[in-house]
Amino acid sequence: MAPQRRAGAGAEAELPEYAGHYRLESLLGSGGMGMVHLARSTSGLKLAVKVVHAEFARDREFRGRFRQEVAAARRVSGAFTAPVVDADPEAERPWMATLFIPGPTLAEQVKRNGPMTPAQLRRLMAGLAEALRDIHRVGVVHRDLKPSNVLLAEDGPKVIDFGISRPSDSELRTETGKLIGTPPFMAPEQFRRPREVGPAADVFALGSVVVHAATGRGPFDSDSPYVVAYQVVHDEPDLTGIPQELAPLVLRCLAKEPEDRPTPDELMRELRSVAASYDTQAFIPAQRTGAEAAPPPSPRQPRRPPRKRLTRGALVAGAALVLAASGAASVHLAGPDGDPPAKTPAPAPSAAFGAWEAKPASGEGGMPHCSRGTDELLCARRDAVFALDPTDGGLRWRHTTSDRTVSRPPVVSGGTVQTSTAEDGLVEGLDPASGTPVWRRDVPEGGAVRYAGDTLLLTGADGTVTGVDGSSGATKWNRSLPGHGGTPLASFAADPLAYATSTSPDGTHTRLTAVDPDTGALRWDVRLEGALQAVGAGGGSVFLLSGDPRDGTTTGLVRYSPRSGTSLRVPLPVPRHDVRATVRGNVVHLLAQGGSLEAVDLEARKRVWHLETGISHGSAPVSDGRHVYVTAPDGRLLAVDARSGRLLGQTAPRLGAAADRVVASLPEPVVAEGRVYASAPDGTVFAVDGREPADW
Structure with missing residues (x-):
């Protein structure tokens, strides 16, 4: 095929002039695997000709896939597809010509x-x-x-x-x-x-x-x-x-x-x-008609939710x-x-689902910390990790950690259930079907454990970060993050990167660094004004709490967009102490010491509602878009309308024998498939239907 020049950089700046004996007249579109051209047969029949990118033409496996595409398209050619007219999967640049069909x-x-x-x-x-x-x-x-x-x-x-x-x-x-x-x-x-x-x-x-x-x-x-x-x-x-x-x-x-x-x-x-x-x-x-006609005018789109x-x-x-x-x-x-x-x-649990409660661990040990696996509820309490049936709370398996205290909810990473213990700095990867240990890994002394997708992130006291494969426990990469010391990285649901934040001693600026958890590569690094803490990421932005490091208060919120390098700052009407926050879309929900719960919309640049819950301190709030859920120290689960901030319902307290004790860290609720799972100080794990909190 003789080359045809086209303005532009890259390998495709030189386009073919012919595919077989079909002259390529204009470019109709380009995809990941090839480019589609408008062409004509000798008799003048309009054709759409797909020509494989040069880089894939050299790949034997891709050539096999392209031969399969041609075979499949030929088998189904008819009234509901674009009929194949000709093709040459063995050409230097494989191509396929189909009948051109006008229309978008x-x-x-x-x-x-x-x-x-x-x-x-x-x-x-x-x-x-x-x-x-x-x-x-x-x-x-x-x-x-x-x-x-x-x-x-x-x-x-x-x-x-x-x-x-x-x-x-x-x-x-x-x-x-x-x-x-x-x-x-x-x-x-x-x-x-x-x-x-x-x-x-x-x-x-x-x-x-x-x-x-x-x-x-x-x-x-x-x-x-x-x-x-x-x-x-x-x-x-x-x-x-x-x-x-x-x-x-x-x-x-x-x-x-x-x-x-x-x-x-x-x-x-x-x-x-x-x-x-x-x-x-x-x-x-x-x-x-393809590239030959101007596109129709675009009517105004409806308001997007x-x-x-x-x-x-x-x-x-x-x-x-x-x-x-x-x-x-x-x-x-x-x-x-x-x-x-x-x-x-609107969440829609199975019709067979009913509220349940279970006590998978006996004796004292505080509140179970739970997370959701593929088809099980994974929980940890004191010296045991267990998997529960999310439908009825039945025990599927239990793994004992002896005298080691599990310090956080089990996490699924790389196909294994991972737990970390506080005393001896050990991380275990368990078989999700049986709870049997698959691998073990020591945590650096004074280090921190975090997770990002299929990668376990171990941060040492000296600032060295090690990326560990979640399926095998093997080291993937090891590096230091300049300017961050021993700051643990944070990761969030809607974003593939992990983030490190370090505030200057005088609190005037914060260094924010984005890391690829799979490779350890630094994606970007920026210095932002003020003392900041990352609490969420998604939609191309990172969300941070802004505060005063001298008294530990939160005074506002920041949304940083790395693509544009811009920051949006929204102050809180009243400074808040000991804030726990979660992000959903552009809305940040904050629960402060004393039970003040509020929602701040960064797109609208304002607080949209505020509720005094009356609880001394609570878990980080969790939202499914319709409701905001919070766990109280006495084991109650509270549900608040995410749009108005109105309290909709709450469960009964479950204090048990530990009524005179204060829980240092409250596990956040788990929301999945229209159900809400929570735990209480008496060791209970329970589930309720998330659709009607008023019925709790």
Whole structure:
């Protein structure tokens, strides 16, 4: 292929002029694996020609995947896909030519024109069901159905891009140890059992695509693909904005288990009962022909709701394990189409769930500290770690640490349950199925233990930080962080980095450093005004408490955005002592000494509500977007409306024999799947339905 010059830097500045005997006229788009050009056949037929990037053309494994893509696309060519006209997977730059289909992708359509009407949604859903029936009929699973892979033609939707599809009789498998796809449109089994993905995964993706078309967002949404992975596997979908007549069918498509989802044929039958005939209105208000026509005007988009975030309690025990449980050695997660925010869904526990309480450890030992694993509640109390059934509190396994006192909740990292003990500075990695020790690791004297995804971060008193592989306990990297001494790093649910903060002796400035926990590489380093402490990160920003180091008060909040290098500061109306804080979206919830609970919206730059709870001190607050939960020293669990700050309900005290003792550190509640798990001084671990706190 003779090269064709194009302005721009990089390897693709020199573009091919021909693919086979097809002259490439203009660039239609570019993706991670190749570029798509508009071309014409000798007879003048318009074609879309995909040419593989030069770097992948030299990769034998990728060539095998491209041959599979061509084979899959040829098998399903028909009324619901772009027919393959010609291809050469063995060329110096492999290429494939398909019939050019005028019209935007669904992603482009929603971005430019907003959500679809109910009639358009019915037609889209029916068209995609027909397309999947056609694809599955020839033994192919697409595995990457998403808005950017759906073309909106005048005669109905067309499914394109079979780059990671897999024929059922193919011996070529997805790269060992990798998950490939787009998290908001992947089915739970694509994270849990990626080598066992069947046609039902495409039906799950269809449900997600319909939600995107109806609302401009997905049913699961976050800035972090790891958090989305957790939501897909564990959380209920957010169907706010879906037409009432379609919502039950979409919900069935998004069932967690493949066998609970309808087949494409069942979808079409049920859609016929929803509407006797489908609206024949075209998908697009103004037809667009590739690069030849100007895009239609963009109407004003509806006001976007706050972004959905996972609580910190769900972070380590969930997001990391979702990916680790697949046995993946490395993970490739493509980003979602566009950047649509999501509303917080109403939690929906299983109908079989009922409130329960359990005492998994006998005798004295204080309040159990708990976190959520993949399908268990993990707790530690004094000299034991145990796993409970989250449905009824039944004991699954127990691991005794002898005379070593466990100092924090168990954490899932790298597929193992990890515990750290205070006296002898020991970290253990346990088998999540049995509690049997897998590995042990000493902590440097005077050091600190923190976790970030699949990496354990050990900080020594001399400031040396060691990154430890969570699955094996082996050292991944070791380095010093200039200017930070022995400051432990902090990590947060919606952000892949870890952060170190060190305040100058006079309290005039703080050094904030971002570290890649997987490699130890420094991503950025900045000096900010004032005495600051990192309490959250996500959405491209780091959230910090600002205070006076002389008396330990918190006087305000700071949001630092490293991309722009800017800081937003919001003062508190009244300085607060001994503050514990959590971040959800752009809202920071703070609980101070004396029980003052407040919410500060940094986007609005103001405190939005304040409540005096009356408790002397409490746990760090936890929010699921609808409620804010706090544990009191007497074992009560309080629920507050996240929008108004009104107290909605509380559980009974559970003091036991330790009524005259003050608990130094209160474990924060754990929120998962619409349930709230908490513990009390009498050793009780209990669970309540998070939907109606007034019934507690």
